[in-house]
Amino acid sequence: MHDTLRVTANGLEFGLLAQGEGPLVLLLHGFPDRPESWLPVMAGLAEAGFRAVAPALRGYRPTAIPADGDYRVATLGRDVLALISALGAETAVVVGHDWGASAAYAAANLGPGQVRALCTLAIPHPRIIKPSLDLARRAPHFALFQLGPIGRWWARRADLAYIAHLYRTWSPTWPDPTPAIEAVQADLREPGRLEAALAYYAQLSSSLKKTPENRLLRAPTAQPALLFVGDDDGALRFEKDFAGIEACFTGPMQLVRVPHAGHFIPAEQPQAVLDALLPFLRHLPT
Numbered sequence: 001m002h003d004t005l006r007v008t009a010n011g012l013e014f015g016l017l018a019q020g021e022g023p024l025v026l027l028l029h030g031f032p033d034r035p036e037s038w039l040p041v042m043a044g045l046a047e048a049g050f051r052a053v054a055p056a057l058r059g060y061r062p063t064a065i066p067a068d069g070d071y072r073v074a075t076l077g078r079d080v081l082a083l084i085s086a087l088g089a090e091t092a093v094v095v096g097h098d099w100g101a102s103a104a105y106a107a108a109n110l111g112p113g114q115v116r117a118l119c120t121l122a123i124p125h126p127r128i129i130k131p132s133l134d135l136a137r138r139a140p141h142f143a144l145f146q147l148g149p150i151g152r153w154w155a156r157r158a159d160l161a162y163i164a165h166l167y168r169t170w171s172p173t174w175p176d177p178t179p180a181i182e183a184v185q186a187d188l189r190e191p192g193r194l195e196a197a198l199a200y201y202a203q204l205s206s207s208l209k210k211t212p213e214n215r216l217l218r219a220p221t222a223q224p225a226l227l228f229v230g231d232d233d234g235a236l237r238f239e240k241d242f243a244g245i246e247a248c249f250t251g252p253m254q255l256v257r258v259p260h261a262g263h264f265i266p267a268e269q270p271q272a273v274l275d276a277l278l279p280f281l282r283h284l285p286t
Contacts, residue, residue: 002042005053006062009082010075015062016055016083020046024089025281026080027054030098030122031197032163032184033264034060037097040270041277048278055083057099059196061187071199073126073207073217077106084114093281097121097266099200108221117284119226119277121265122233124241125248126207127218139235141166145201152198160185160194170234171262180267225253226280228273230261254280 002019017035019042027038035054045052056063058079059071080103084092094115096104101123108115123129145151155162163185167177188194207214227245229238236242238257246253256276261269 002039007083007086009086010079012058012066012079013064014055014058014079014083014086016053017042018051018053019043020049020051022049022051023281024084024087024092025050025052026083026092026094027052027266028080028094028096028100028103029054029057029060030096030100031200032166032188033098033180034184034187036183037180037264037267041095041266041273044270044274044278048281050281053083053087057103059193059199061190061193065192065196069199071196071203073102073106073204074110074213076103077108077110077217079103080107081111081114084111090114091116093117093119093284095119095121095277096123098123098263102126105221106217108223109216109219112222115223117224117226117280118221119228119280121228121273122230122236122263124227124245125221127220127248128242128244138237142201142204145198146204148202151201152195155194155198160188163188167264171230171232171264171268172234173232173260174262174264174268177264177267180264220248220250222250224251224280224284225249226276227253227255228265228276229255229257230263230265230268231257231259232262235263 002017005016005018007014025045029035035056038054042052059065091114094104094107101120104118104120108118164181167181258265258269258272
């Protein structure tokens, strides 16, 4: 069984789920999601001799909502590095899905001495993510959630019906996402939680500015990397969104396409994740 923990990292109190003993593996969720979506993967990692920890990202229940309202990608990366230290580890393998993948990429480049390797799911490397009309059609929420009050109204309308729409559109072959949808909707009904989750999108433009830090975030990644893409992901087009991905890594990189999985790969196909992740972890240099 997993434990529930609280730690302070990067000036914020984080709620975490933890299971197992051994080398640290951080599991980062995305939007709209929660750390519990990692539980099946956590159990497999713990059984294999790893310490699996799944934090709620900043602003997500039960982690604190930051008083300064900072949800920039670089800040997410610094959260990851601070969590590694707060958990008493020198290094960790960082596994991230969706926004958790963005945090993982950021942490890997900001703290190469702390991130041994990374694994990302359903998000390509930031170096090749480029705004386009095609992407806007497939993932209109990126623009919608940057519209402030309009985006918040749209997400909240009809008792968060848009959250269910995203699940069913992004993972069209998931037989029954209803329990996951209802759990996430319950989290987002708490005061301030929806606003926090949407602020990630509202602050995306700051990550596109040509600053030294943003150039570092978009630089090729040196650590060993394992990437997952669901064959049925309604928000991605593999041939377009992952074209040229090899040039984003200077170290070894493996790309796994997961059949019968949409966007929410850890919840839809946890065994497929473990089947590739465990050998990847076991073959990392010590």
